[in-house]
Amino acid sequence: MLQTEASMVKIRGREIPLATTMVGGYPRPHWLHGRVFGWGDGPQYTSMEQRVAYEDALKVCVHDQAKAGLDLLSDGMQFEDSEAHGYQIDVIFHLIPEMLGGISNFGDPNPMPQWSAYYVSEVVDKITWKRPIFQGVVDGMKRVTGDPFKLSIVGPAQLAIMLKDLHYNDQRAVALDLAAALNHELKRLHQIYGLDSVQIVDISPHYIDKQSWQSEANCRMFEGLDDVLKVWHVCYGRTEGQVAVFENKVANVLRVFAETNIDVLMHEMAGRDYAEIASFKRFPEDKILCAGVINDHEMQIETHDEVAHGIRQLLEVIPPERLMLAQDCGLRWVPRHIAAAKLQVMCDAARTVRSEL
Known part of the structure; x- marks a missing residue:
């Protein structure tokens, strides 16, 4: 099982300084x-053909990560229908709400211009x-794999600001009941399959950093999951960035993060x-930092020396046993050969710096 002990990351009992993983799509x-x-009340998959295609896609995603040498794998959010950007339904906004009781789908269009093509689900x-x-x-x-991996989900605070509360x-209260529902989901999955790690995908600290309930909601979601590595990815956005978020936010995020039962803060750096x-x-x-050392906003593949230099800078403030490495955000919009190369150079640089410790 993947865990933290004495502020050190262990992956199935093996201590790995500068452990590498992948964030997002x-x-x-x-x-x-x-x-x-x-x-809703439909089948788990849209069709058997789609299930086969999806599981084959997972094999490709896992293969690229394993070939690069990642220590903690990800599903790469292969279920996300991102090709039709601007379509009415978006997985990030709607997958979880559509599966929960008490929420009505197909509300009004999203008032934010960037997301106006998507409707807002309503809490009824x-x-x-x-x-x-x-x-x-x-x-x-x-x-498709026997290696440890993490499940990425949208967190309850994030969901709370994406829903229209009519109840x-x-x-x-919306965030806490979302957290309770997600806690039930995670405990169920852990009981059936065993979970190594769960990662919250979250932009809410950028917008509601003065609201203490986001820490409360995240803690509620992870209650009773002490042996699962809990990761909080504070998202500055992929290629398009976040609306109206330009300034640096670490100082605010650290205060909120310190109040939680979450083990790892994943934050953009490169x-x-x-x-x-x-x-x-x-x-x-008593926490672990997972720092982004690969820039997902750029097509240019970083050099080995650039990434290694970034890791060495981080080691000046965080010891290696409390430092994990990833990209800044998801690579979904990057061509696959470039995405694979970026993961490879990250893992190669991590091995180089690890050998110097």
């Missing part, structure tokens, strides 16, 4: 198109767990030229 192979999972009753949400992801990964009139590195001198000593 990975390019889909050409044969996988459209939505993979069903919704008490939010409850209704049916499996990520069983297909965990089951699929278990079928609670209290955003905190795309910001390591400008926030000094802020991590105040990083909680």
